[in-house]
Amino acid sequence: MPPKKITDREGAEGFNAWDPKILQQIDALVALATPPQAAADNSDLVREMIVTALKTEYSQLERGDVKILNRALRELRYGFRIFKNYRDRRKVTIFGSARTRSHDPDYKLALQFARLMGKNGYMMITGAGPGIMQAGNEGAGKGNSFGINIRLPFEQEANEFISNDPLFIDCRFFFTRKLMFLKETSAIAFFPGGFGTHDEAFEALTLVQTGKCDPMPIVLANAPGEDYWKDWKHFITKQLLNKGKISPEDMSVFRIVETAEEAAHEILHFYKNYHSMRFVKDDLIIRLRKALSPAQLDQLNQAFKDICVKGSVRESAALPEEMDHRELPRIALRFNRSGFGRLRQMIDRLNAL
Template sequence: MTLSSPENALKSLQTELNVLINQLPHLEHGKWIQRALAVLLRLTGEEIERLDWKILTASLEDMERAFQVFYPYRHIRKVTIFGSARITSDTPEYRLAAEFAHHLTQHGFMVMTGAGGGIMEAGNVGAGQENSFGLNIQLPFEGTNSFIEGDPKLINFKYFFTRKLFFLKETDAIALFPGGFGTQDEAFECLTLCQTGRSGPVPLVLIDKAGGSYWQEWDAYIHKHLIQPGLVSKSDANLYTITDSLDVAYEAINSFYRVYHSSRYVGEQFVIRLKSELLDADVEQLNRDFSDILVRGRIEKSQILPEETADETSELPRLIFHFNRRDLGRLYQLIADINQMGAASKAASHPEIK
């Protein structure tokens, strides 16, 4: 039977792509380019609907735009600010969000918001255009705030899930102000990804106006209906900080990165990169206090592992261990202890530093 013209075209495309894919492993990142193209190639032979192709294409286009925008800023720490689009500019929450964002930029951070009104607008206003990103979702009833409109760091997403991917991928801290369904969704999404280890450890700060009860009542629900019945671990409360003080919010973010730099898995080992090396006695203390989160072995000092790719973190000292990948709340406690130990060690070595 003679193949129809579309079938011939598809077969020819598959042949050409196979030739291209076989040449890719020798390129930088060739392994991953090869895998991505191989997925698309396999799908050309599958029975999937037109809508499926539209979803796939629009998702890739969302990611393409975001990759391009964020790449020049990949080495600058960023803070995501979530909160209601309905909060007006004459409210304490709006003023707090703007002040918070401005303070962050004075300490080297950039700010990411959802690019809408309310708290998102306040975040962009406080940060200023130069230090702002807007990750806008295309909705019929909500536009982009005027402070980020037209900026090259404004990214328009078709899908919430691709937008959320970049909020978590690019951020080094998350601040949540009061809000509605969207803010609650973002709060629980962030907590879920941190609790399950699908996102790297970052500080989560839940900020209310002075004397406000929004997050305190939310926390009471968490303790009564999730922690007490055992639906989440007691230590999961360590994943977030609730405060009505901007000073506490700043400290929660700054202290998280006082000694801790970043982390990743290398094979089965969890690698924590540090800004300064811990004392041997401090590492021994960590082994005594956190043996419960180790699958086997001990927490040990290390330099860059042979399996790691050389980058800007290559010279940083490391701690390595076999983490059970389950007790993320305890991991946050470990990071807090590392930061306290490292700060104390630095102060002891340099008493003139306060």
């Protein structure tokens, strides 16, 4: 296929990425590296990555900058290679303190939660370290969890339940690690932790609130009787909600729970009828496990017409642009692309029908 035009705001002045001589050599390299029976043709994207790499040399970026680009690409490629054979399995990412000891009630709660989700067919994704991360790997069992480790000068060493596992991934950068945590998961469970846990929590909440990742269940779990997340919610309500920094519907994107059973139910119920979603041009397509009756569709329209910029929620067949899950029933709407808290409320309604 002809190469796509690559735009570069800086222009890489004087560098003609589409010089026929350069393109011929790039195409020859791509063809040489592509397996004969490749399942997908990504040669156009590989070509773009090579051109970008050449531009870094021509632009004479500082060596430290090029090291970051190089290491980030290597980490992501390796991580995606590990995950690609497990994309048909739903997963839960578990976050929490590395300092939580095995006798702590929160450790036991995370352990029970991981075991329970494993029994329901889910794999775990953790940060591979001690504490809550170890509880997630231990509870999941051998071969049923991933560990995405971060290299730190202190505290973080891979726990015994994932350190020598083929599903162990080592990262130097927090941003590549966090991308994999959130890209590869179907749900997130937060347990009490420190700055890192809150960083990850606000990152996840922001991505769901702004639609930069698909809706997913987010549970905040602490042992019965503890007030860790209750106090956190009090701060969110007083300082963010009551002062207009977030909208009331944004409070719908997370749930606070105190038992492993509650946390598991929240995640499993989220996918009771809702399956997945994607945008096709101006339409949001929501895939379901069971079709809606006309009366149920009417209820949905009455309750959520505010998030439709045009028309109404309607039944839809699989569109030509959709290559997967074509057998599932669907609904479509012209979503306003801003009310993602309301969209979460609509998913809850779909699961209750």
